[in-house]
Amino acid sequence: MTTQHLDIAEAARLWVIRARDSAFADWDGLADWLDSNPQHLAAYDAAVDLDDWSEDLFRHRQPQPVAELASFRQPQPSYQRTRRWYTWGGAIAASLVAVASFSMLGRHAPEEIVTGPGEHRTIPLADGSRIILNGGTRIMLDSDSPREVELAAGEALFEVKHDDSKPFVVTVGETRLVDAGTVFNVVSDRGLLDVAVAEGAVIYQPGAREIRLGAGDGLTRSTATSDPILRKALPKAIGGWQSGRLMYSNASLDEVARDLGRNIGTTIRPAGGSDRLRFTGTLVLNGTADEVLSRAGPLLGVDFASDGDAWRMTPANGAPPY
Amino acid sequence: MGAKGTSGLTANRSVDLGAAASRLASRTKGAFSEAMEREEHIDGLQRIVLNERGRLLRFLASRGAGDEAEDLLQELWQRVSAATGQPISDPVSYLFRAAENLIRDFRRSTLSRERRQFDWHETRPADNDEPTGERVLIARERLREVEAALDSLGERVSQVFRLYRIEGEGQAAIARRLGISLSSVEKDLQKAYRALAELKARYDAE
Numbered sequence: 001m002t003t004q005h006l007d008i009a010e011a012a013r014l015w016v017i018r019a020r021d022s023a024f025a026d027w028d029g030l031a032d033w034l035d036s037n038p039q040h041l042a043a044y045d046a047a048v049d050l051d052d053w054s055e056d057l058f059r060h061r062q063p064q065p066v067a068e069l070a071s072f073r074q075p076q077p078s079y080q081r082t083r084r085w086y087t088w089g090g091a092i093a094a095s096l097v098a099v100a101s102f103s104m105l106g107r108h109a110p111e112e113i114v115t116g117p118g119e120h121r122t123i124p125l126a127d128g129s130r131i132i133l134n135g136g137t138r139i140m141l142d143s144d145s146p147r148e149v150e151l152a153a154g155e156a157l158f159e160v161k162h163d164d165s166k167p168f169v170v171t172v173g174e175t176r177l178v179d180a181g182t183v184f185n186v187v188s189d190r191g192l193l194d195v196a197v198a199e200g201a202v203i204y205q206p207g208a209r210e211i212r213l214g215a216g217d218g219l220t221r222s223t224a225t226s227d228p229i230l231r232k233a234l235p236k237a238i239g240g241w242q243s244g245r246l247m248y249s250n251a252s253l254d255e256v257a258r259d260l261g262r263n264i265g266t267t268i269r270p271a272g273g274s275d276r277l278r279f280t281g282t283l284v285l286n287g288t289a290d291e292v293l294s295r296a297g298p299l300l301g302v303d304f305a306s307d308g309d310a311w312r313m314t315p316a317n318g319a320p321p322y
Numbered sequence: 323m324g325a326k327g328t329s330g331l332t333a334n335r336s337v338d339l340g341a342a343a344s345r346l347a348s349r350t351k352g353a354f355s356e357a358m359e360r361e362e363h364i365d366g367l368q369r370i371v372l373n374e375r376g377r378l379l380r381f382l383a384s385r386g387a388g389d390e391a392e393d394l395l396q397e398l399w400q401r402v403s404a405a406t407g408q409p410i411s412d413p414v415s416y417l418f419r420a421a422e423n424l425i426r427d428f429r430r431s432t433l434s435r436e437r438r439q440f441d442w443h444e445t446r447p448a449d450n451d452e453p454t455g456e457r458v459l460i461a462r463e464r465l466r467e468v469e470a471a472l473d474s475l476g477e478r479v480s481q482v483f484r485l486y487r488i489e490g491e492g493q494a495a496i497a498r499r500l501g502i503s504l505s506s507v508e509k510d511l512q513k514a515y516r517a518l519a520e521l522k523a524r525y526d527a528e
Contacts, residue, residue: 027418
């Protein structure tokens with residue numbers, strides 16, 4: 001009786017272990033097993049509870065994500081995330097250096113700030129605003145007009161102290177993004193422009209027609225001359241890259257590939273129709289490019305293959321139908 | 323009965339979708355084309371739910387839904403329609419997984435409702451999201467013990483468990499990464515879960 005009970009518990013745990021794998025497909029087999037003995041269902045539920053319990057337990061290891069950046073709170077001791085905190089220590093130091101060189105260079109013509117692949121840097125501005133640069137990003141700052149920043153390439157999150165009399169302006173090519181009290185993220189990539197507003201509002205001024213974007217609005221324009229496409233963005237997901245995670249809701253893998261590449265410092269080329277796939281979920285960025293991509297692949301339903309100094313991204317299960 | 327339920331589902335959803343699509347259409351052209359894409363996508367899953375209706379119902383029933391299997395299938399339909407846009411490599415398995423998650427959520431909410439009714443006088447609003455200091459300390463203490471127990475099974479068992487359960491890697495990827503067979507991965511996971519079950523039984527008794 002007891003032995004049989006233990007066997008059932010063991011078998012139930014094995015089903016829970018197997019079913020957790022995204023490749024699991026034997027759902028009829030699971031139903032057969034559940035039906036074969038009236039005790040199996042309770043044993044299976046107990047194994048599910050065990051699985052949940054272990055997740056809750058390990059959650060106590062994670063440092064609180066997001067928002068930390070603002071306060072630079074001391075991290076909780078943690079396994080495997082520690083490295084990232086040290087990296088942040090480096091980033092903070094780097095940004096302090098940037099501030100120092102800023103005020104010394106002052107008065108001169110536009111200053112260019114460039115981040116290397118995968119490097120994050122925070123640029124505090126004199127008015128209390130902050131610009132957080134993602135990897136592979138180039139911005140131009142002009143001390144003569146401190147409320148105007150040119151995003152030449154890459155991605156940055158702007159946390160702007162709003163001033164009605166002096167609007168903060170981000171320029172991308174000929175397009176102006178004017179803040180109206182705001183936290184917003186901008187991507188500029190060879191003509192592509194993507195804006196997502198987390199708080200407040202931003203006015204998109206491509207020239208003649210203005211578009212006002214409120215919190216939770218996103219806008220993408222694939223080339224300087226194409227029509228912008230509006231979308232809804234998750235405010236808490238905007239600028240998620242700064243805390244080592246990328247969050248998506250129904251995003252094209254084209255976009256995901258671009259973001260991943262910028263964050264891990266490589267180029268990812270969609271192939272075989274993978275750009276037609278869509279993704280909803282969160283990708284975690286810690287680790288090497290290999291590690292990030294091997295985690296992301298199954299989530300995105302794609303395979304990544306090294307291709308010289310870039311990566312090819314192909315659908316894991318053949319070309320999507322549409 | 324089957325046919326009636328089926329046409330009911332279809333009619334409900336197409337009305338909702340029509341309204342959603344026209345709401346979106348009034349916003350922008352781009353958003354509208356997204357809505358169209360979404361609708362095509364739902365049609366695909368819709369077909370599969372209809373095709374696999376019998377298997378899904380059987381699974382829900384075996385999984386403990388009993389007489390409520392039909393209602394849960396309806397709920398599954400709603401969820402699947404709302405969760406568009408993910409790349410779905412194996413739609414049939416995707417639907418079964420969604421059914422499994424539905425049962426788990428259903429069971430969790432039933433359990434927590436029962437618990438709330440049982441000890442409502444001890445429940446403060448803050449209990450739900452902000453763990454108290456003491457509970458955090460207990461949880462950390464237990465986590466230390468669990469990690470020690472996993473480590474005592476060998477470095478590989480502990481590593482396999484973390485990759486699988488915490489990092490969410492697949493068994494095949496773990497096998498490739500560590501250069502071991504799939505069945506070794508599964509055996510390691512069984513060892514880890516067995517150790518966890520023993521500890522949890524002890525804590526539950528405390």
